[in-house]
Every structure is written in structure tokens, then in C-alpha cells.
Amino acid sequence: MEKYLAVLKEYHFKITPRRKAVLELFLRQKRYLGPYEIKQMLGKASLEVGLPSIYRILEELEGAGILIKIEHSSRRLYYSLCRKPHIDHHHFVCSKCNRVEEVEFCNFSEISSFIEEKLNAKVQHHSLRIEGLCSQCRRKKSL
Amino acid sequence: MEKYLAVLKEYHFKITPRRKAVLELFLRQKRYLGPYEIKQMLGKASLEVGLPSIYRILEELEGAGILIKIEHSSRRLYYSLCRKPHIDHHHFVCSKCNRVEEVEFCNFSEISSFIEEKLNAKVQHHSLRIEGLCSQCRRKKSL
DNA sequence: CTATAAATAGAAATCATTTCTATTTACATT
DNA sequence: AATGTAAATAGAAATGATTTCTATTTATAG
Ligand SMILES: [Mn+2]
Ligand SMILES: [Mn+2]
Ligand SMILES: [Zn+2]
Ligand SMILES: [Zn+2]
Numbered sequence: 001m002e003k004y005l006a007v008l009k010e011y012h013f014k015i016t017p018r019r020k021a022v023l024e025l026f027l028r029q030k031r032y033l034g035p036y037e038i039k040q041m042l043g044k045a046s047l048e049v050g051l052p053s054i055y056r057i058l059e060e061l062e063g064a065g066i067l068i069k070i071e072h073s074s075r076r077l078y079y080s081l082c083r084k085p086h087i088d089h090h091h092f093v094c095s096k097c098n099r100v101e102e103v104e105f106c107n108f109s110e111i112s113s114f115i116e117e118k119l120n121a122k123v124q125h126h127s128l129r130i131e132g133l134c135s136q137c138r139r140k141k142s143l
Numbered sequence: 144m145e146k147y148l149a150v151l152k153e154y155h156f157k158i159t160p161r162r163k164a165v166l167e168l169f170l171r172q173k174r175y176l177g178p179y180e181i182k183q184m185l186g187k188a189s190l191e192v193g194l195p196s197i198y199r200i201l202e203e204l205e206g207a208g209i210l211i212k213i214e215h216s217s218r219r220l221y222y223s224l225c226r227k228p229h230i231d232h233h234h235f236v237c238s239k240c241n242r243v244e245e246v247e248f249c250n251f252s253e254i255s256s257f258i259e260e261k262l263n264a265k266v267q268h269h270s271l272r273i274e275g276l277c278s279q280c281r282r283k284k285s286l
Numbered sequence: 287c288t289a290t291a292a293a294t295a296g297a298a299a300t301c302a303t304t305t306c307t308a309t310t311t312a313c314a315t316t
Numbered sequence: 317a318a319t320g321t322a323a324a325t326a327g328a329a330a331t332g333a334t335t336t337c338t339a340t341t342t343a344t345a346g
Binding site: 071073075092094095101103105106107110111112114115118119120121122123124125126127128129130131132133134135138 | 214216218235237238244246248249250253254255257258261262263264265266267268269270271272273274275276277278281
Binding site for chain 4: 012018048050052053056
């Protein structure tokens with residue numbers, strides 16, 4: 001937690017109860033959370049936070065490299081703690097239960113240089129999304 | 144065109160003026176089009192088509208493998224003709240002008256088996272999005 | 287030609303996200 | 317500790333892409 005508050009200070013963000021509460025939530029729940037879900041969880045802990053504030057805080061934390069965002073195929077936004085900054089964050093999404101897992105492995109350099117040559121473009125970022133059945137759903141399916 | 148109408152028949156879709164008009168549009172414009180843009184272009188050609196119809200037709204054509212969809216980071220949907228069915232359709236999106244180009248090259252098998260082992264999951268699909276500057280925007284930037 | 291299921295238009299609803307503005311708060315500075 | 321100020325926030329309202337609903341029209345099989 002202290003580590004993250006320090007990052008916030010670096011970025012000249014004030015340390016507010018809402019920002020701390022959102023951070024704590026992500027530290028406790030080690031998974032992807034959506035804005036409304038976050039509002040509800042904070043509400044249960046008796047901290048009412050407006051949705052616009054939540055959206056803003058999530059964006060700020062993402063900008064500071066604390067959270068990573070995933071645009072789910074349901075077209076909703078989800079965020080989770082960024083365990084390792086400065087590495088690629090790719091995702092495996094279960095097509096059955098929507099669970100999201102991070103994928104670190106990625107051999108991208110070959111594709112990247114292929115594209116720069118073929119399209120004469122400058123590659124900046126890339127993101128890989130893998131869809132399939134997570135271990136749980138895979139098991140259920142075969143029952 | 145005949146080729147695509149045959150596919151529609153295969154899928155038991157009726158050949159209607161709207162569906163033909165949408166297909167013709169994609170055959171003429173060799174690029175990604177959004178639903179509203181499509182409505183406007185058809186309107187100029189004096190064929191009024193409701194947006195719900197356009198959304199439905201696009202989904203149907205995608206289901207039949209005629210169109211491919213991209214969920215743009217603007218969170219809007221775009222479609223373009225699928226030149227080669229049964230191959231991966233990955234995308235390069237210009238972060239400046241939003242131009243979309245298809246990327247066929249993809250060495251995915253290594254990542255796929257890594258994930259299946261590591262997560263004990265079953266991989267079904269994958270999509271790769273590369274962002275950067277297209278050749279035109281790259282040139283402008285250096286001017 | 288007719289019957290019928292599919293396709294369509296248009297209005298309305300949905301709903302995640304964003305914008306706006308008045309009020310409150312963190313915290314740097316006295 | 318008190319104060320001033322920019323930043324943060326709530327809440328209401330707007331936005332806007334997409335979807336739903338339903339009455340009407342149409343493609344096409346027989
Ligand atoms: Mn990567
Ligand atoms: Mn691929
Ligand atoms: Zn699952
Ligand atoms: Zn460009």
C-alpha cells in the first residue's frame with residue numbers, strides 16, 4: 001500500500017479516502033473489477049463514492065501505472081492491479097465465466113518488425129487477447 | 144458479389160435490397176466502416192436503412208464469415224470485408240488517424256501452448272492488436 | 287398466386303460512460 | 317494551528333452507441 005501511495009505522490013495526486021479505499025479494494029481482491037462493482041463494494045463498507053469519481057480514480061491509477069485496464073468484449077471496462085510495471089499485459093478471458101487472467105509470455109519482436117517493414121509503420125504498443133475456457137469451465141464442460 | 148450472395152443462401156438468409164446494398168458498399172469501399180457511416184452512405188444513394196437493420200445485417204454478415212469486426216479503442220464497432228476466410232484477422236490501428244490495416248502474420252502456436260499448460264485452459268480464439276503510426280502519419284510526424 | 291416466416295422501420299429503451307457545476311477537502315504555506 | 321487554493325468529489329444530467337420492441341412489409345417456397 002505504502003508503495004502505491006508513494007506513486008500517487010510522485011504523480012502529484014492527493015491522498016484521499018476514496019483513492020485509498022479503491023487501492024485497498026484492489027489489494028484485497030486480486031482480480032479484475034468493474035466500476036459499478038467497485039461502487040457497490042465500497043458502499044458495503046459504508047463509503048459512498050459516485051460513479052464519476054470511480055471512473056476518474058481508475059483512470060488516474062491507470063495513468064500512474066498502478067492499474068491495468070481491459071476492454072472486455074462485453075464492452076465494459078475492467079481494471080486490476082498491475083503486478084509488474086513496464087511489462088506487457090496480455091489477457092486470457094474465459095468465454096464462459098468471463099474470468100480474466102494475465103498473460104506475460106509474448107514473443108512479439110518478430111511480428112513487430114514484420115509489420116514495420118510490410119506497412120512501413122511505427123509500432124508503439126500491442127495487445128494480445130486470448131479467449132477460451134478457463135481451467136474451471138473446462139472441467140465443468142467435460143462433466 | 145455472386146460469391147457472397149451464395150454464402151448468404153447457404154446460411155438461409157434472404158437476398159434483400161438492404162443486404163445487397165451493404166455488401167456492395169463494402170465491395171466498393173475497401174476499408175473499415177462503422178454502422179452510422181454506412182447508414183449515411185446508403186442514404187446518399189437514396190436507400191434509407193434504419194440503424195437497427197444495419198446493426199443486424201452487419202452481425203449476420205459477420206456470422207456468415209463475410210465481414211470481420213473490430214472493436215475500436217473508441218469503443219465503436221467497425222467492419223470490413225473478410226478477404227481470406229479461415230485465417231486470423233489481426234489489426235494494426237494508427238493511433239493518430241485511426242486507419243485500420245489487417246495483419247495476417249502471427250506466430251501464435253508457442254504462446255497458445257504456453258497458456259494451455261500454464262493456466263490449464265483451453266484456448267479457442269485470439270486477437271492481436273498493434274497500435275502505432277501508419278506510414279502516412281509517420282511521415283507527417285517527421286516533417 | 288398465396289402463405290408464411292423472415293426482414294425491416296421507427297420509436298423507444300438501455301446503459302455504460304462522460305460532462306457539468308456547486309461544494310468539499312487535502313495539504314502547502316503561513 | 318489556521319488559512320488559502322487548487323484538486324477532488326457528489327449528484328444530476330447528458331451523451332451516444334447499441335439494443336429492444338412491435339407493427340408492417342417483403343422474399344421466396346410451394
Ligand atoms: Mn507482448
Ligand atoms: Mn493469430
Ligand atoms: Zn471460466
Ligand atoms: Zn495514421
